[in-house]
Amino acid sequence: MNRERVLSYVLIFLLLFCAVSSVYLIRSKERGARIAKPKIGVVNIYGTISVPSRTTYIFGLRGSDRVVQQLRDLRRMNVRAVVLRINSPGGTLGACQEIVEEIKKLKEEKIPVVASCGDIAASGGYYIASVCDKIVLNPGTITGSIGVLMGTSNFEELLKKIGIEPEVIKSGKYKDMGSIYRALSDEERKLLQELVDETYNQFLKTVSEGRKIPVEELLPLAQGQIFTGEQAIKYKLADKIGNLNTSLEVAKKLAGIKGEVQIIENPMPLERFLGIFYDGAEVLAKLSEIL
Amino acid sequence: MMEFVYKEPNFYNVVFYPSATWKSLLGQRNFFKAIALYFFCQFSQIIGLSIFHREIFLMLPLFFINWILTVSIYHFTARAVGGGGDILSLFYLWAFTEIPLLFFPPAIIFTKMVGGGVVLLFLFFVCIYLWCFFLKIKAVQQVYYLSSLVAFLVLIFPPLILSFITAFSFLIYGVSFILW
Numbered sequence: 418m419n420r421e422r423v424l425s426y427v428l429i430f431l432l433l434f435c436a437v438s439s440v441y442l443i444r445s446k447e448r449g450a451r452i453a454k455p456k457i458g459v460v461n462i463y464g465t466i467s468v469p470s471r472t473t474y475i476f477g478l479r480g481s482d483r484v485v486q487q488l489r490d491l492r493r494m495n496v497r498a499v500v501l502r503i504n505s506p507g508g509t510l511g512a513c514q515e516i517v518e519e520i521k522k523l524k525e526e527k528i529p530v531v532a533s534c535g536d537i538a539a540s541g542g543y544y545i546a547s548v549c550d551k552i553v554l555n556p557g558t559i560t561g562s563i564g565v566l567m568g569t570s571n572f573e574e575l576l577k578k579i580g581i582e583p584e585v586i587k588s589g590k591y592k593d594m595g596s597i598y599r600a601l602s603d604e605e606r607k608l609l610q611e612l613v614d615e616t617y618n619q620f621l622k623t624v625s626e627g628r629k630i631p632v633e634e635l636l637p638l639a640q641g642q643i644f645t646g647e648q649a650i651k652y653k654l655a656d657k658i659g660n661l662n663t664s665l666e667v668a669k670k671l672a673g674i675k676g677e678v679q680i681i682e683n684p685m686p687l688e689r690f691l692g693i694f695y696d697g698a699e700v701l702a703k704l705s706e707i708l
Numbered sequence: 709m710m711e712f713v714y715k716e717p718n719f720y721n722v723v724f725y726p727s728a729t730w731k732s733l734l735g736q737r738n739f740f741k742a743i744a745l746y747f748f749c750q751f752s753q754i755i756g757l758s759i760f761h762r763e764i765f766l767m768l769p770l771f772f773i774n775w776i777l778t779v780s781i782y783h784f785t786a787r788a789v790g791g792g793g794d795i796l797s798l799f800y801l802w803a804f805t806e807i808p809l810l811f812f813p814p815a816i817i818f819t820k821m822v823g824g825g826v827v828l829l830f831l832f833f834v835c836i837y838l839w840c841f842f843l844k845i846k847a848v849q850q851v852y853y854l855s856s857l858v859a860f861l862v863l864i865f866p867p868l869i870l871s872f873i874t875a876f877s878f879l880i881y882g883v884s885f886i887l888w
Contacts, residue, residue, distance in 0.1 A: 425719035432752075432810050439755045439813035442820065 454679040457668055458491035458499045459661075460484060461682075466508025466541050468515070481512035487683075488519040496681060498529045498668035501549060502661060507540025507562065510616050517548050517623065524550070529671035533664030534558045534655075539643055543654075544620055547627035550671055552655040553664040554646040561649065563624060564641035565617045567609060569595040628654060722804055727846050730801055737796070742803035746775060749806035756812025756833065775802060782848060785862045791852025798851045805843035808836045 462484055469480035491499055501520075507513075520530050532538070532546035534554035539562035546552045546560075554560060576583065576598065583598040594605045601609070621639055625632045630653060638644075638652050649655040657667060669678060715721040717736065721729040750771050779802050783795040815832035822828075841863070849859040 419716075421716060421720045422718050425721075428723065429719055432814065435813040435817050436752055436755055436810075439816045442816070443755070 454677050455672070455674050456494065456496040456679045456681050457665060457672070457674075458487075458494070458496040458681045459502060459665075460487045460491070460499065461502045461504075462516070462542070462545065463502075463504050466505055466512045466516070466545070468509065468512045481508075481515050484516050485519045488516070488523060491681065492519075492523055492526060492528065494681065496528065497674055497678075498531065498672040499523055500531045500533050500661070500664045500668050501545065502533050502535065502664075503538040503542050503546055504535035505539075505542035505545075506537050507542055507544075509541070510565070510619070513541040513544045514619075516545050520545070520548050524548075529668060531664045531668040531671065533659075533661050534560060534646070540564070544623060547624040547654075549627070551657065551664075551667050552649075553657045553659045553667055554649065554655050555660065556646045556658055558646040558649075559643050560646065561638070561642055561644040561654065563620060563635075563639035565613050565620060566641075567595075567613050569601070570597050571600045572597045573599050630654075723807060726804065726807075726843055727850060730804060730847070730850060733804065734797055734800065737800055739800065742800050743772075746803040746806055747771065749803070749809040752812045753809040756809070756816060775799070778802070781866045782862060785865055786848055786852040786854065786859075789854070789858055789862060791848075791854050791858075791862070793851035793853065798847065801847040801851060802844075805840060805847050808839040808843065811836055 466484075467480050469482055488499065523530050529551075530549045532549040532552045532554075534542070534546060534552065535558065536555075537559040538546050538552075538554065539559055543560050543563060585593050585596065585598065587593050591605060591608065593599075595601070595609065617639075621632055621635060624630070624639070625635050628635075638654065644652065644654065646655065646658060650658065657663065659667075665678070665680070669675075715725045715728040715732060717729050717732045722733070747768070776799070779795060779799045783793075783798055786793065786798075812833070815829060815836065819825075819829045819832065844863055845856060845859045848854060848862050849856055852859070852862075854862065
């Protein structure tokens with residue numbers, strides 16, 4: 418065997434050794450950091466909450482589906498607590514209930530959940546916050562708006578004026594209930610009112626259970642009015658004034674964590690993977706940590 | 709007069725006598741080895757940049773597409789300036805021009821051993837990328853029978869054009885935004 422061939426094998430061996438050692442070095446640092454620090458998950462609920470109209474997206478789920486999946490992933494990652502960062506004026510009842518269901522699963526596994534409200538956490542936003550163990554908000558956060566609304570418009574007269582006469586063929590007398598082509602009948606109005614009342618009762622029950630306020634006591638506060646953060650604390654609709662950092666502290670306290678924690682903001686694998694491309698600063702920070 | 713020196717195609721020669729060894733390698737054209745080498749090099753780079761996640765395996769097709777696209781663009785440019793080589797040779801040699809990336813992990817280990825910081829590691833990385841770039845110049849020069857300067861221009865021209873198009877698009881977008 419000639420000298421160059423021997424050197425080739427030596428070189429390959431050294432490079433492989435270095436590669437394995439580097440992976441081990443990086444992994445052990447990461448593992449060390451993971452072992453040393455308990456995890457707290459942060460999930461953002463921003464904007465109008467709804468179940469997305471499309472089921473698949475290139476970059477993962479959207480709307481309430483995304484929040485539900487993130488909460489599930491955090492539960493599987495054995496986080497010690499979860500902070501929900503809410504900045505939402507509300508949304509659809511179904512979407513909010515799906516999120517609430519997932520929060521309840523976290524609570525069943527004794528994982529404390531803290532709501533951190535930003536500018537606004539009203540209606541559906543407050544509905545979600547109310548099931549959390551603690552609600553932290555700013556003095557000026559707009560919250561409350563406990564109630565349900567449903568609306569439609571009657572364009573019948575307008576359509577007549579411009580010479581349009583809609584023809585509706587229906588299988589049942591209520592099928593076009595709420596249509597813009599005609600006014601609601603008394604019977605339909607009663608039906609829709611019952612529907613609104615039923616969902617309102619669901620809302621009330623959830624808030625009442627979550628905040629541990631009897632329904633009778635909650636009722637005057639649940640007429641759709643909005644409150645500031647300070648007013649909400651006064652009426653026991655929230656627990657503490659503070660920002661996201663305060664919420665993290667509250668979550669740490671509830672989870673019985675002392676010292677530093679690892680914040681997990683994005684548990685979805687695909688987004689973590691895509692994050693590699695734009696987290697240049699993080700890569701540098703990681704390198705300096707390893708070195 | 710050109711000097712025809714052939715080296716036995718082993719790893720040592722590929723690293724230390726690239727130009728001479730490539731001549732022998734081009735005669736063999738073992739694409740399986742080239743692909744394996746290319747992926748090893750990319751993984752070393754990933755380890756070096758300490759972004760080694762499980763999800764990185766999703767990037768395998770992207771690496772391959774990137775390889776094909778890059779080589780195609782450089783082949784087109786090289787032919788446009790009068791080069792006479794074939795794309796398969798460049799595709800094959802391209803994998804060998806990525807060999808310096810294998811030195812990312814040793815750079816990390818060395819920096820760790822001497823207690824150097826990110827700056828030292830960054831300098832190592834710059835050297836490695838420069839080494840890669842010089843090898844690429846050599847490869848283009850060898851495959852398309854071009855001078856070093858023209859090979860350098862072939863490599864630098866597409867990124868320059870791309871940067872110009874990007875800057876121009878931003879400019880147009882900015883102007884239209886202001887007008888609207």
